[in-house]
Amino acid sequence: MRNRIKFGTDGWRGAIARDFTFDNVNRVAAAIAIYINQQNLGSRGVVVGYDNRFLSKEFAEEVSEVMLSRGIPVYFSEKPIPTPVTAFAIKFYRTSGAVMITASHNPPQHNGIKYIPEYAGPALPYITESIENILKMIIDNKNGDYSGEKYTVNKKASLQKFNIDNMYLEHIKKIIPFEEMKKNKLKIIIDPMHGAGIGYLREIAEDLGWNLIEINNRPDPLFGGNLPEPTKERLHALREWVIKSNANFGMALDGDADRFGIIDSDGTYICPNEVLYILLNYLLNKRGWRGAVARTVATTHMLDEIAKKHNLELIETPVGFKYIGECLMKRGAILGGEESGGLSIKGHIPEKDGILANALMMEIASLEGKNFREIIRDIQAQFGRKVSGRLDVRCSEEKKIEVIGKLNSFSPEALQGKKVVRRITIDGLKLVMEDGSWCLIRPSGTETLFRIYAEAGDGVMVESVQQEVKEILGL
Numbered sequence: 092m093r094n095r096i097k098f099g100t101d102g103w104r105g106a107i108a109r110d111f112t113f114d115n116v117n118r119v120a121a122a123i124a125i126y127i128n129q130q131n132l133g134s135r136g137v138v139v140g141y142d143n144r145f146l147s148k149e150f151a152e153e154v155s156e157v158m159l160s161r162g163i164p165v166y167f168s169e170k171p172i173p174t175p176v177t178a179f180a181i182k183f184y185r186t187s188g189a190v191m192i193t194a195s196h197n198p199p200q201h202n203g204i205k206y207i208p209e210y211a212g213p214a215l216p217y218i219t220e221s222i223e224n225i226l227k228m229i230i231d232n233k234n235g236d237y238s239g240e241k242y243t244v245n246k247k248a249s250l251q252k253f254n255i256d257n258m259y260l261e262h263i264k265k266i267i268p269f270e271e272m273k274k275n276k277l278k279i280i281i282d283p284m285h286g287a288g289i290g291y292l293r294e295i296a297e298d299l300g301w302n303l304i305e306i307n308n309r310p311d312p313l314f315g316g317n318l319p320e321p322t323k324e325r326l327h328a329l330r331e332w333v334i335k336s337n338a339n340f341g342m343a344l345d346g347d348a349d350r351f352g353i354i355d356s357d358g359t360y361i362c363p364n365e366v367l368y369i370l371l372n373y374l375l376n377k378r379g380w381r382g383a384v385a386r387t388v389a390t391t392h393m394l395d396e397i398a399k400k401h402n403l404e405l406i407e408t409p410v411g412f413k414y415i416g417e418c419l420m421k422r423g424a425i426l427g428g429e430e431s432g433g434l435s436i437k438g439h440i441p442e443k444d445g446i447l448a449n450a451l452m453m454e455i456a457s458l459e460g461k462n463f464r465e466i467i468r469d470i471q472a473q474f475g476r477k478v479s480g481r482l483d484v485r486c487s488e489e490k491k492i493e494v495i496g497k498l499n500s501f502s503p504e505a506l507q508g509k510k511v512v513r514r515i516t517i518d519g520l521k522l523v524m525e526d527g528s529w530c531l532i533r534p535s536g537t538e539t540l541f542r543i544y545a546e547a548g549d550g551v552m553v554e555s556v557q558q559e560v561k562e563i564l565g566l
C-alpha cells in the first residue's frame with residue numbers, strides 16, 4: 092500500500108482507511124516538513140487547512156503534530172475552509188506554504204493532501220518530485236527518519252488557530268466593483284454542494300443586498316448522496332431552484348471550493364469553457380485589461396480567438412492548474428483557466444478559486460444587463476461557434492499503458508474527413524484540424540481513465556471525432 096503514495100495532477104489522494112491512513116498521512120507530512128526545512132523556510136511556519144470530509148480535521152491534526160515535532164510553527168484553521176482560502180492564508184501570514192486536507196470533488200470515501208508552496212499556488216512537479224523522493228527514503232528507512240535532513244528544533248514552535256475569512260472576503264470584494272454592483276440587485280441561488288465553501292458567496296451576496304437562496308449548505312461528509320463536483324449532471328438541484336425561483340442565475344462550488352459551476356436563468360448549464368471566455372471578453376472589453384492569457388491544452392480555443400483579436404499572447408500548458416499558476420506568477424498572464432473548472436486572474440493568488448470565479452460572474456450579471464446565453468451568442472457571432480466536449484473512458488492500468496504506447500505513433504492524416512495540420516504532445520496527444528477544430532487524448536492524472544476532449548463547430552462533430560479516436564485506439 093505504501094508504494095501507492097504518489098502526487099498526481101494535484102496532490103496525493105486515496106481511499107480512506109485503505110491508502111489514506113493516519114500512518115501514511117504522517118509519512119507524507121514528514122516528507123513535506125523535511126522539504127520545508129531543507130528550503131530553510133521552517134521558521135516561517137506552515138498553514139494547515141482542511142475541508143469538511145470524514146476525518147479531515149483529525150488528519151489535519153496529525154499533520155500539525157508532525158510539523159511541530161520538526162520545529163515548524165503551525166497556523167491551524169479553526170474550521171473547515173476552502174483550498175483557495177488556505178492558499179490565501181499563506182500570503183497573509185507569509186508562511187513557507189500550506190498543507191490542505193481535501194479530496195476536492197472526489198467521492199466521500201476518499202481524502203487527500205495538497206501541498207501548496209510559499210507562492211500560494213499548486214506545487215510544481217519539481218517540488219512534488221522532491222517530496223516524493225524524501226517520502227521514499229522515509230518509507231525505505233521504515234523508522235520514518237531521514238538522515239539527509241538538517242534542521243534545528245525550534246522549541247518555540249507552537250500552534251496558532253486562525254480564521255481569516257473576513258480578510259479573504261474583503262480581498263475578493265476589492266477585486267469586483269462592489270459599490271456599483273449594489274445598484275443592480277439580482278436574485279441568485281448558491282450551491283456550495285455541502286462542502287467547505289458554505290457561506291462565502293452568501294456573505295458577498297448579502298453584503299451587496301442581493302436576494303439569495305443558499306441550498307445544500309449543511310456540512311455533510313456524504314455530500315447529500317451526490318458528488319461535490321459542479322458539472323452539468325450534478326447540478327440538478329441548483330437548476331430546479333433557479334427555474335422555480337425565477338432567479339437571474341445559479342452558482343456552485345466543488346467540495347473544496349476551488350472549482351465553480353454556473354446555471355443560467357432558464358436552467359442552461361454554462362460550462363467552464365464558456366465561463367472562461369465570457370470572463371476574458373469582459374476583462375478585455377470592459378475593464379480594458381491587457382496581458383497574456385493562459386489555458387491548458389484541454390481548454391477552449393475561443394480564448395485564442397479573443398486573445399488574437401487584441402494582439403495578446405496565448406500560452407498553452409499541460410493539464411493542471413500548477414502550470415496556469417506559473418503563467419500568472421511569471422509570464423504576465425491576466426487570466427488563466429482550464430476546462431475542468433479552474434480560474435484565477437492577476438492580482439489574486441495563483442491558485443484556482445471557485446469563489447473568485449463566481450464573484451466575477453456576479454459582476455458580469457449585474458453590470459452587463461444580459462443573461463449569460465446572450466453574452467455567449469454575442470461572442471459566437473463575432474468569433475464563430477465552438478462546442479467542446481469531454482469523454483471519460485474508464486480502463487484498466489494495463490490498457491492505459493497500451494494506449495499511451497499507441498499514442499506515440501498515432502498520426503492520422505484526417506479525422507472525420509478533416510485534415511490534421513498539427514500534432515501537439517505537451518500532455519497526451521492533441522490533433523488540430525485544418526478548420527481549427529481539435530481533439531486531445533490523455534490519461535487522467537487523478538483517476539484511472541482516459542479523457543478524450545474535442546472542440547468543433549457543432550456537437551455532432553465533437554461526438555463523431557471522439558468516437559472515431561476511441562475506436563481507432565481500442566478504448
Ligand SMILES: O=P(O)(O)OC[C@H]1O[C@H](O)[C@H](O)[C@@H](O)[C@@H]1O
Nearest residue numbers: 100101411412431535536537538
Ligand atoms: O484530468 P486529470 O489529470 O484527472 O486532472 C484534472 C484536474 O485535477 C485536479 O483537480 C487539478 O487541480 C486540476 O488542475 C486538473 O485539471
